[in-house]
Amino acid sequence: MTSSRPAESSGGSRASSPGLAVAAVARRLGVAPATLRTWDRRYGLGPSGRTAGSHRRYTPDDVARLLVMRRLTLEGVAPVDAARAAVEAGDAELEVATRSAPALPAVQVESDLDDEEPEEFAETFVGTLQAPEPGEESTPPPSGEPKEEPRGRARLRALPGGATGGDAPAVAGPRSATAAAPTSGRVSALVDAALAYSRTACDNLLVLGPDGDPATWWTDLVEPAWLRLSERTVLAGPGEMPEVVLATAALRALRHYTEEFERAMVEAGGPPANHPSRMRKIVLVFAAPDEVVPLSAHALAAALAAQGAMARIVTGPASTHRSVELVTMVRPTAVVLATTQNKPDLDVVHAVNESHPDLPIFVGLRADAAATDLPFGPTVQRVRSFTGLLHEVLAVIKAR
Incomplete structure (x- = not known):
């Protein structure tokens, strides 16, 4: 597909921030820098800004298009179709993508090789990344540019199997570290974490606080993620089952919630x-x-x-x-x-x-x-x- 993109808007909050280096954008999206370079090379979703020293930088519009791309791929859309939608996204859609970016699974790809695309790699989930709050600066730290992670090749994890239904609408749900994220984003992040066999990421996404509602937690988060996983054909290794990772984390969250609820009830004088x-x-x-x-x-x-x-x-x-x-x-x-x-x-x-x-x-x-x-x-x-x-x-x- 073409590498050209619509001209950047001269106004709006997205155009007011300085450009970002690939490492900073990778951390924002929760992907490896190598993934961003691949999207640039294949789909034209690369940095369009330049510094005085001719270093390429991602503009706010570039980041917004990448957020659209990342959200669609997490929801099972083919990368080429997701890239096309990101390139063709208008200003209104980019504003929405910037404001409502969900908590995304953060993946660090490490390699000991110096090749452009090494054959050996290891992926590690390091939690989830939340979109900055309104007004929060998305510029690199004043001390200098963040160091880029080593490059690596993406791993084929799963193939979407059949049509998947839409996520439940975002409603008030359990209180957790990612409660402010839209429900659809949390579902996508949970599926992605389970496919990466990340117990820590699943635990973080499934936190059910003492003021949470297990019914809402189930209907808006766990059940949609569970059904999505059941529709995927996964290329797993020995001892790897995404469903078991998700189920174990969900059962652990329910057990902890019930124990805390019962303890609070007794302390309040209940039977x-x-x-x-x-x-x-x-x-x-x-x-x-x-x-x-x-x-x-x-x-x-x-x-x-x-x-x-x-x-x-x-x-x-x-x-x-x-x-x-x-x-x-x-x-x-x-x-x-x-x-x-x-x-x-x-x-x-x-x-x-x-x-x-x-x-x-x-x-x-x-x-x-x-x-x-x-x-x-x-x-x-x-x-x-x-x-x-x-x-x-x-x-x-x-x-x-």
């Missing part, structure tokens, strides 16, 4: 988790038999805990006979089947309904086709969304 007043209204949450990691079940249990309810997740092998035994022994207020599958196995639902016809059973099913397999009865209810599932269960708990 502990094993108090009879809470155990009498316990909810049993089942996962679908073929669920690799029942993340939605754990998220629902944490969301119920945030409302003062008690929930326990049935993990491990659970035949229909064993499931009925558990229900009989625990005597829950309600039973829930939480899953991200479109057509889960519903044998447990049928068995529990037959043995306990008066027990409220809620099944989270988005696909209408799977709903026809549910047992017919007044106590079995199909719910389409996670939020709806949470509200229905809470309504039953409050009514008892």
Whole structure:
């Protein structure tokens, strides 16, 4: 594609800042300098400004186009298409890209070779980069230009597999280090961190503070990232599974949140988790038999805990006979089947309904086709969304 770009605007906040060197822009975007050089060579997304010494520098418009390019590639758009969109972006789109740049995964590419494009390299995730706050200077430190990272070649991590749905709209979510970033940016950053097998980056992005909402955290961040990963074909090495990295970080965040919430409740004079007043209204949450990691079940249990309810997740092998035994022994207020599958196995639902016809059973099913397999009865209810599932269960708990 052509290397020409629209002429820079003579006004606006983007045109008022001095030019930046490749190392400073690389840090801003969370990519290696070698990546920026590749984008310059292949797509014409290079520095258009020059200093008095004829050194090329990235202007604010150049950086804004690179932000568009980076956001689109994180969302799975092919680099050539993302570059075309960045080159053709107008002033209004560039302003939006500059103001709303999300927290991006920061990757450092290291090599011991001096070749222009070495064959050996190592990539390390070093956290996430946040866009500067309004009015914050994006110039290099006064002491001098930042030292450029060693060059390296990008690693093929994953191939997008099939169309992916859009992210949930940005709404108020859990308080964390990156809470100010748009939800779509956090989802893209989380997927990218999982594909790089970075536990630290996933932990940072999944922080669920004491004032956070597990339901919002799940629906706006974790579930979209989980579904995106499930649609990717990954070239992984031995012992590498992006889904496991994401799931482990998510479960760790939920466990920490629930422990802190329970501790605060007891310190405030509330009953502990094993108090009879809470155990009498316990909810049993089942996962679908073929669920690799029942993340939605754990998220629902944490969301119920945030409302003062008690929930326990049935993990491990659970035949229909064993499931009925558990229900009989625990005597829950309600039973829930939480899953991200479109057509889960519903044998447990049928068995529990037959043995306990008066027990409220809620099944989270988005696909209408799977709903026809549910047992017919007044106590079995199909719910389409996670939020709806949470509200229905809470309504039953409050009514008892």
